[in-house]
Amino acid sequence: MADQWSRWGLDLHLQSQAGRGLRAGIEYALREAVRSGRLPAGTRLPSSRTLAGDLGVARGTVTQALEQLVAEGYLESRPRSGIRVAPQPAAPPPTITPPPQATLPPLRGVDLRSGFPDLAAFPRRAWLAATRHVMQTAPNTALGYRDRAGAAELRHALAEYLGRARGVVTTPDHIVICAGYAHALRLVSQMFGHRGAIAFEDPAEPGYPRLAVHLGHEARRIPVDRDGLLVEALSDEAAAVVTPAHQYPLGVTLSPARRVELVSWARRTGGFIVEDDYDGEFRYDRQPVGALQGMAPDRVVYAGTTSKTIAPGLRLAWLVLPGSLLTPLWEATRWEESCVNVIDQLVLAHLIENGELDRHVRRCRTRYRRRRDLLGQAVTRRLPQARLSGVAAGLHAVLRLPGTAAQERALLDRLAARDIHVEGISSFYHRPEESPLALLIGYATPADHAYGNALSALVEELAIVVA
């Protein structure tokens, strides 16, 4: 085939597109020529007979290609004037603006940032086996399933699992499957936002109150002390978002007295509690403190996720709602659709029902407890000036250092220069300058074989700094 369309002074480099044949090649070449301006608007094309001859292809192929391009608006066909290039307002080339990363890219070196489980422990074989089970057993209708609350199989499995593992009192009808905790929090914010302010802990993951504000709602910050949320600082908020099992980031547990106080606040004011139970499965020195939800299923919206038990990349979470909030939730999120792949929901349901999730969590708990113990020993031995807290549960601890928040940036930079990546705690505070000088140590993040070295690198470097 000729690759140049030279009779009328234009080179059209034709490429036969794999599997699409000559016609597609002609269309592609013409489209590109029009788009790029090499064929300006108004250019009259030779007859299809001439083109076919030039190109050495059947006339019908050329005719079909030209018709296609007329249909797409690149060419126009007028009676008696043949085919011309249609007017194409010159499109500036799209500017390349890389989207912001929501999280830092994977790091080399020592990564002890919080928020990640050990991704090397991802149960790949179990996930694949459960996918096989779902592909072999799910009815066809399941794959069209778009129930906004989520797949019934997963809601049933979760009702049983959350009751057994977390003391949550509920039924499948009260469970809504979400695409990660941020999605769950968005739904919750949309539901509560028009009723009044939403209270968040201070310190807390800063993106969460900001999300509420971004959605147009009022976010208030309530201080946290060693007993958890300072409940007495709540007033007329529509909802209070708390992390009772292991406060994020401080790691403290909401005390029994505060739990009762918080439920009383909700009962008294008509407010609701949003219990973010992000790492409730991981408690090391005794069995997990049961979910606050169990004390007051009518006042607590319980939120859980697989982000810490399995992996954040799954984007799987759930809300357990009081019956009185089901209709308000559906009203507030009307016309939205489910955001969660039904296959993933059925896979997770199977992992819960066949005990794989329990086994995985147990294995991880043993591993993380050992890492926590190693962290404690290393701090005791090499950093007597520091104080480790928040170690009873979860995937991270807080290492308080002598000094003030003003020194944090320099400290983190110094560590980063040694390729040791941890977070300071100040950015979690509403007023970062009032933060203590402390590091958040995500001890679950490294792969198991890398943990010992990561820990040594961190502690040895800090020993030099604080000496």
Add this chain to the structure above:
Amino acid sequence: MADQWSRWGLDLHLQSQAGRGLRAGIEYALREAVRSGRLPAGTRLPSSRTLAGDLGVARGTVTQALEQLVAEGYLESRPRSGIRVAPQPAAPPPTITPPPQATLPPLRGVDLRSGFPDLAAFPRRAWLAATRHVMQTAPNTALGYRDRAGAAELRHALAEYLGRARGVVTTPDHIVICAGYAHALRLVSQMFGHRGAIAFEDPAEPGYPRLAVHLGHEARRIPVDRDGLLVEALSDEAAAVVTPAHQYPLGVTLSPARRVELVSWARRTGGFIVEDDYDGEFRYDRQPVGALQGMAPDRVVYAGTTSKTIAPGLRLAWLVLPGSLLTPLWEATRWEESCVNVIDQLVLAHLIENGELDRHVRRCRTRYRRRRDLLGQAVTRRLPQARLSGVAAGLHAVLRLPGTAAQERALLDRLAARDIHVEGISSFYHRPEESPLALLIGYATPADHAYGNALSALVEELAIVVA
């Protein structure tokens, strides 16, 4: 083990919870007794020694259980007064309100509702094989991946696929992975809503303009004629959402002249076009009309999905954005996180790269074309009074019947009484009473073996009605 705690007049039915042992059983029984009110607030518990004796378990087991319940707020421990039941504001039992179904439940009988592909054709083996590939090859860091734009692997695969299959002109940096089209439309609405009104076609899927209104934005309805959107009815809208390849629900194709007009409108007013290319892969009598986006990558937001090519249950979609809209999108959706499981993204990327998606679409196209032909033949033979349109592409056609919209309800009821489920077209119109009398025939929905019977049942029943 004794199963009654009778010494102090209370039956505690203890059940050893599988894998949790005696302590968990004691905790469970006590929790339930407190929750149910059988143990009222203030009740003083016997000493741990007494309880242990009664229950025939080690004293340490009882002590640990009581400590746990104190931590959870069910009991309180005061110096010199022992352990008492803590105040528990009586929680009314949660009311059971089943959530609304977003779609009708799977039907028996004849299901010719539009919007579904043949779910029996779901590529189960290919999906499983791709999952195996991902589980064997994805680096651990991928599983923690939370890039809001989506996995780079999928964005690269889509840039190539959309260019080849749909004539979309883009780069991976301009693609954002979404959890279904409704999610994509929410992101788009949040981005455009504050700039001005958003135009939707009339008729259109009614949930989409309602979603925009629900988010607080202005939605305008623009009429559609046989050439597609009546572009001259647009004015100063910030964006116009259109279905150029196969208008939903009417099935018409946006004409070449209107494509040029629409792009000119966007260029002239600064508005943007949102191209909902929901079934663009399916065109039967010639190759697909290339995406409008290819004519004006700087003015068109292109949206695609796997809902029609594979299955709606996957909740996978994508936006291709002009470079000038990337920053506005990230600003408008700030603090939100990705909603799409990274494993699914890598699975889809693999299915695109190894050609499985193309093969699947080709198989489905052949099948659907045959079904469409059978539908056309049946209508010609048995319903000469009716007119079938929108058959050039997609998964549905429109069957215009003699009569008015006022007769639609009775017609649908009559069909439903024979277990034949189709949709009328009136609910897609902004003013349903101005709709013609027409049915939407989703000819892809039944499984292949069921299609012949479904078609006969529909046509025979209609033949009686319109006779």
